[in-house]
Amino acid sequence: MQTATDTIEDPRQDYKFGFITDVEQDVIPLGLSEDVVRIISAKKEEPEWLLEWRLKAYRLWLTMKEPTWANIHYPPIDYQAIAYYAAPKERTGPKSLDEVDPEILATYAKLGIPLREQEMLAGVAVDAVFDSVSVATTFKGKLAEMGIIFSSFSEAVKNHPDLVRQYLGSVVPYSDNFFATLNSAVFSDGSFVYIPKGVRCPMELSTYFRINAKNSGQFERTLIVADEGAYVSYLEGCTAPMRDENQLHAAVVELVALDRAQIKYSTVQNWYPGDANGKGGIYNFVTKRGKCEGVASKISWTQVETGSAITWKYPSVILKGDDSIGEFYSVALTKGYQQADTGTKMIHIGKNTRSTIVSKGISAGHGQNTYRGAVRILKGADNARNFSQCDSMLIGEECGAHTFPYIDVQNPLARMEHEASTSKIGEDQIFYCNQRGISTEDAVSMIVNGFCKEVFRELPMEFAVEAQKLLAVNLEGSVG
Amino acid sequence: MMLEIKNLHASVEGKEILRGIDLAVDASEVHAIMGPNGSGKSTLARVLAGQEAYEVTEGQILLNGKDLLDMDPEERAREGAFMAFQYPVEIPGVSNTYFLKAALNAVRKHRGQKEMDALEFLSLVRQKMKLVQMDESLLGRPVNEGFSGGEKKRNEIFHMAVLEPTLAVLDETDSGLDIDALRIVADGVNALRSKDRAFVVITHYQRLLNYIVPDKVHVLVDGRIVRSGGKELALELEAKGYTWIEQEVRGAAVSSAAPATVGA
Numbered sequence: 001m002q003t004a005t006d007t008i009e010d011p012r013q014d015y016k017f018g019f020i021t022d023v024e025q026d027v028i029p030l031g032l033s034e035d036v037v038r039i040i041s042a043k044k045e046e047p048e049w050l051l052e053w054r055l056k057a058y059r060l061w062l063t064m065k066e067p068t069w070a071n072i073h074y075p076p077i078d079y080q081a082i083a084y085y086a087a088p089k090e091r092t093g094p095k096s097l098d099e100v101d102p103e104i105l106a107t108y109a110k111l112g113i114p115l116r117e118q119e120m121l122a123g124v125a126v127d128a129v130f131d132s133v134s135v136a137t138t139f140k141g142k143l144a145e146m147g148i149i150f151s152s153f154s155e156a157v158k159n160h161p162d163l164v165r166q167y168l169g170s171v172v173p174y175s176d177n178f179f180a181t182l183n184s185a186v187f188s189d190g191s192f193v194y195i196p197k198g199v200r201c202p203m204e205l206s207t208y209f210r211i212n213a214k215n216s217g218q219f220e221r222t223l224i225v226a227d228e229g230a231y232v233s234y235l236e237g238c239t240a241p242m243r244d245e246n247q248l249h250a251a252v253v254e255l256v257a258l259d260r261a262q263i264k265y266s267t268v269q270n271w272y273p274g275d276a277n278g279k280g281g282i283y284n285f286v287t288k289r290g291k292c293e294g295v296a297s298k299i300s301w302t303q304v305e306t307g308s309a310i311t312w313k314y315p316s317v318i319l320k321g322d323d324s325i326g327e328f329y330s331v332a333l334t335k336g337y338q339q340a341d342t343g344t345k346m347i348h349i350g351k352n353t354r355s356t357i358v359s360k361g362i363s364a365g366h367g368q369n370t371y372r373g374a375v376r377i378l379k380g381a382d383n384a385r386n387f388s389q390c391d392s393m394l395i396g397e398e399c400g401a402h403t404f405p406y407i408d409v410q411n412p413l414a415r416m417e418h419e420a421s422t423s424k425i426g427e428d429q430i431f432y433c434n435q436r437g438i439s440t441e442d443a444v445s446m447i448v449n450g451f452c453k454e455v456f457r458e459l460p461m462e463f464a465v466e467a468q469k470l471l472a473v474n475l476e477g478s479v480g
Numbered sequence: 481m482m483l484e485i486k487n488l489h490a491s492v493e494g495k496e497i498l499r500g501i502d503l504a505v506d507a508s509e510v511h512a513i514m515g516p517n518g519s520g521k522s523t524l525a526r527v528l529a530g531q532e533a534y535e536v537t538e539g540q541i542l543l544n545g546k547d548l549l550d551m552d553p554e555e556r557a558r559e560g561a562f563m564a565f566q567y568p569v570e571i572p573g574v575s576n577t578y579f580l581k582a583a584l585n586a587v588r589k590h591r592g593q594k595e596m597d598a599l600e601f602l603s604l605v606r607q608k609m610k611l612v613q614m615d616e617s618l619l620g621r622p623v624n625e626g627f628s629g630g631e632k633k634r635n636e637i638f639h640m641a642v643l644e645p646t647l648a649v650l651d652e653t654d655s656g657l658d659i660d661a662l663r664i665v666a667d668g669v670n671a672l673r674s675k676d677r678a679f680v681v682i683t684h685y686q687r688l689l690n691y692i693v694p695d696k697v698h699v700l701v702d703g704r705i706v707r708s709g710g711k712e713l714a715l716e717l718e719a720k721g722y723t724w725i726e727q728e729v730r731g732a733a734v735s736s737a738a739p740a741t742v743g744a
Contacts, residue, residue, distance in 0.1 A: 427532070432569045434553035435529050435562070436583035436639060437590070446582065450573025450622065 031080040034058060037185050040085050044154050047161060050168075057174035057184035064178045070341040071370040071402055072310050074283065082248060084186045084219070143201070149194040150205055153221055156192030163194055167225050171254040171291045171318070179250040179312075180287040183219050187252070190220035195230035195261075204460050206235040222253040226261035228294065233264040235463060249308070251286045259294030259321065266459050268467050270307035270474075278337025278366070281309025288315035289345075292324030292353075300327040301344065302458045304467045306474050309338060314372065316345035319353035319381075326355040329455040331467070333474055334367025334399070343373035343404075348381040348414070357388040360452050363399035364475060374406040377414040384414045392422040393451050395444070395475070423451075445472035481542075482507045482678040483647055488539035490527045496537070497523040499703035507646070510679040512689055512714060515700035516722040521682045522566060524700070525651040528680075529563040530556050543647055557583075558590035562645030564636035566652040571623040576635065577605065579623045580642055587643055608641040612668040630661035637668040648672070649680045654688035666691030686718035701729045 037058045041051040066077070143150050149160060156164050174184035195201055226232055236253075249271065255263050265288075274281025284307075290299035301315035311334075317326030328344035346355035361369040369392065377384045392401035401422055409416065425447055433443030449456065449468050456464045483505040490498040497520045505511045515521050527534045528541065530553035541548040548556050571579065584604075585595040596604070605619065612634045624632050633653055640648055650669070654662055669679065669692050681692055689697070689711060697713040698705045701722075706729045707713065717725070 426569065428569050429571055431529075431531055431553060432565065432571070433579075433583075435557050435565075436579070436643065437554055437557035437586040438579075438583055439554050439586070442582065442586075446574050446579070447571055450571055453573035 030083050032058075032082070032084055032186065036084050040186055040188065043085065044157070046157055049165060050157060053169070053174060054185050057181050058186075060175055061178070061181040061185055064181060066178050070312055070372070071368065071404075072312060072339045072341050074310055074339075077248060077283065079182075085188060146199050146202070147196040148199060148201055149192065151192055153187070153190040153192050153223070156223075160192070160194070163225065164192065164223065167223055167254070167256055169254075171256060171289050172252050172287050176287060179285040180252050183221060183250045183252045183287070187219045187221040190222045190251070191224075192222070193224040193232060193234065195226045195232045197227045198229040199227075200230070201232040204233045204235050218247055218249045218251075220251045222251070223256075224254070224263055224265070225256045226258065226263050226297075228259045228261060230258075231262045233460060234266070235460065236265065236267045247282050249282050249284045249286070251288075253286070253288040253315075255290030255299055257290065257292050257294060257297035257299050257321075257324075260296045261294060262298040262300075263290060264300045265290070265302070265315070266463055267301075267303040267305075268459075268463060268470065269303065269305045269311070270470055272309075273307050273336060273338050274309040276336055278309070281338070282307065283310045284308035284313065285310075286313045288313065289318065290316070290326070291318045292321050292326060292350075294324070295321040295350070296323040296325075297321050298325040298327075300325075300329075300458070302327075302329040302455065303331070303342075304452075304455070304459070304470070305330070305332040305340060305342060306470055308340075311338075311340040311342050313342045314344055316347070317355065318347045318349065319355065319384075320349045321353075322350040323352045324350055325353070327458075328355075328357045328359070328373075329458045330359045331362070331452045331455045331471075332360070332369055332371075333362045333364070333471060334369045335364040335474060337366050339368045339370075341370040341372055343371045345374040346376070346386060348375075348377045348384040348386070348411075351380065351382045351384075353381055353384045355384075355386045357386070357390070358454050359388075359390045360455055361390070361392045361401055362395065362448055362451070362471075363392070363401050364395035366398045368400045368402070370402040370404065372404045372406075374408070375416065376408040377411050377416075379410045381411050382413045384411060386415070387417045389419045389454075391420070391451070393425055393448065394422065395425045395448075441472075441476060444475050448472075448475060481505070482509075482544060483680070484540070484542040486540040486542075488524075488527065488541065489537045490523060491535050491537055492523065492533055497534075497703050498527065501539070501700075501703070501705055503698065503705065505647075505678045505680060507678055508673070508675040509695045510673065510681060510692060512692075512694040512697045512711075513680060513682045513700055513705075514684070514686070514697060514714060514717055516726060517684070519700040520703040521684075521700055522651055523703075525563055525566075525649050525680075525682055528556075528561060528647075528649055529553055554586070555590075557643075557645075558587050560646035561649070562640050562643055562647065563649045563651060564633070564640060564653050566655060568624045568632045568636055570625040570627075572625050574623050575620055576623050577601075577619045580605070580639060583639070584642055605642065608638060611641050611671050612638045613664050614638050629656040630658065630664075633657060633661065633665050634668070637665055637672075641668065641672055644677075646676060647678050647680070649682065651682050652684060653681075654683055654685060662688065663691060686714045689714045699725060701726055704729075 037054050041054055172180050174181055193205060224234060255265060257263050271282035271284060292299055299317045303315060305311050315328060319326050326346050330342065332340045332342050334340045343359060344357055357373055359371045361371055363369040371390045373388065375386045388405065390403050394401055403420055405418060407416060429447055430440055430443045434440060448471055456467055459467055481504050485501050485503040488498050488501040489496060501524065513521055513524065523534060527536060536549055543559055543561055546559060581601050588595055614634055618631060618635060624635060627635060653665060657665065681694060694711050697709055697711060699707040706725065
């Protein structure tokens with residue numbers, strides 16, 4: 001029950017549902033309705049066109065069915081049991097590290113995350129003592145000088161409405177799929193990046209700073225536009241476990257690369273995977289797509305997926321511009337009762353377009369790991385080339401690896417290569433390491449990291465180090 | 481005594497392979513274990529190294545007075561037991577140097593020594609590579625991946641040179657080597673012979689022992705050491721093969737077993 005709340009009439013609409021909780025208790029009741037969509041939009045003081053866009057998505061979503069084609073199994077999601085707008089975490093988070101679950105802290109320590117970063121990752125309230133805020137601000141100032149826009153999605157809607165309006169939904173339309181449509185209706189916040197013509201962003205942009213400045217919810221939306229000749233490398237996610245229970249996370253990421261622009265998007269995802277018996281954990285249903293709009297543009301996805309109870313995610317590239325390049329490098333680890341159905345789509349439209357897919361799936365415990373990838377070469381895509389490599393590694397007897405590659409070639413000049421392998425982490429490999437004095441735990445992490453090397457070397461340096469440590473921590477106790 | 485094996489019995493999947501081995505090897509000594517196929521030679525090596533599939537049902541193994549059977553394989557390695565594998569495994573994506581540095585530092589840590597940094601390690605590695613005439617290109621490549629048979633064996637000896645074990649067990653290191661590779665491997669082993677180190681050289685053929693001259697030769701048949709002698713025993717086996725000795729042993733076993741069978 002909401003008792004001590006102020007109810008506010010929305011000036012533009014006649015609400016049946018007309019209240020918004022006061023600022024201290026920033027929640028709206030569970031469930032989804034047209035009113036909820038309106039409340040979200042109103043809270044964000046969005047322009048009319050964006051509200052209309054959300055409403056179109058919502059109305060369409062009502063007619064859509066949750067997809068069932070993925071190789072994942074979970075009880076039905078009750079969409080009326082979800083809060084679509086929750087209080088920022090700063091307000092509900094712990095006040096200091098003393099209040100954080102010691103198990104989480106132990107994990108941070110193993111990952112070698114400095115204390116101050118631990119505070120940020122754990123969602124400890126950011127106060128004035130904490131200079132990350134000013135770091136982020138300084139950083140923004142420097143970027144602004146170069147004409148780079150890097151802000152929360154909500155700020156971008158306010159400050160750069162034309163850019164947002166031009167590109168929002170241009171890669172992932174609101175009608176795209178069940179989860180993307182849901183996101184379009186209710187997205188809470190996210191990131192917006194614009195790199196102007198000819199500008200090479202001088203640093204890796206990270207959600208890290210921004211998310212800590214303002215915690216985004218479970219339906220975030222990211223839009224990155226690289227104008228002609230621009231370059232940006234964007235890092236997403238953090239290496240911290242989130243202790244939310246069975247939370248639905250349905251994000252959308254859209255990337256647009258104009259002529260000769262390059263976007264490199266790296267993700268390390270380690271949401272809470274659920275407990276040892278498969279209870280709890282994040283349902284991660286994410287739509288990520290990039291469009292190589294311009295000639296000789298390039299979009300590269302690198303992902304390390306170690307968390308979530310369910311991962312449903314296919315970062316894709318539409319290769320529209322001639323000579324454009326799409327890349328997908330992925331490591332997906334499932335252990336316990338985690339399930340991952342992940343891969344990519346490479347849609348070749350322009351001439352001389354090239355794509356590379358390297359997928360490494362690791363399954364341990366009862367984990368189920370599915371690679372699902374599609375390569376489509378359309379009629380006009382003369383001389384298109386694709387190279388795909390899908391490797392699976394199994395640790396133990398109860399896990400599974402599955403591969404579903406779809407290939408559709410409509411142009412006779414296309415060249416396709418597909419390699420696949422499945423291996424079991426060998427007891428003989430572990431014994432060999434043991435015999436040289438290396439512990440089983442270190443051996444497993446060494447062998448797995450070796451297996452993932454082709455992907456890790458695509459990650460920015462610090463991220464690669466974190467990813468390796470993360471795999472090691474996640475694999476603890478998987479063998480022997 | 482550096483290595484003492486007392487009445488060692490071991491089984492694989494319930495089948496007894498080693499049936500009462502007694503062996504004592506002193507520091508500085510090289511002992512050769514010879515025997516026909518299936519006699520239990522490689523099982524002995526794996527039991528010494530602690531491979532899980534091999535179950536010790538009876539007996540004792542002491543390394544410098546410490547009970548090896550109480551230790552995990554990695555502890556045994558850190559205590560100075562090294563096994564050169566007959567079939568060294570490949571570890572894709574893990575560079576040979578990275579692997580070896582991790583191994584060396586695990587051993588050094590156990591010994592209470594400071595872990596080596598990259599520079600110290602590299603200079604050590606350069607020095608040891610010469611011992612086995614290892615090509616520098618094998619350092620950066622993933623462990624054993626795409627190595628030729630000879631390169632794999634050389635790499636094993638190279639690992640041994642870097643890790644400086646007190647007990648080195650060579651499991652059929654000569655198998656699959658041509659004569660030049662054999663000589664290089666043997667030269668490496670000979671260079672590592674020292675008063676602080678014992679070798680157990682397991683081999684089917686005598687030819688390796690032309691290059692690595694043993695102090696003692698033991699013949700293993702049906703999981704027991706049935707004969708021990710000097711290096712001339714190896715030559716005798718080379719000349720006469722294993723059949724005569726197997727027949728002798730089995731004949732004796734049958735006749736000694738006969739009264740017991742009657743009694744039962």
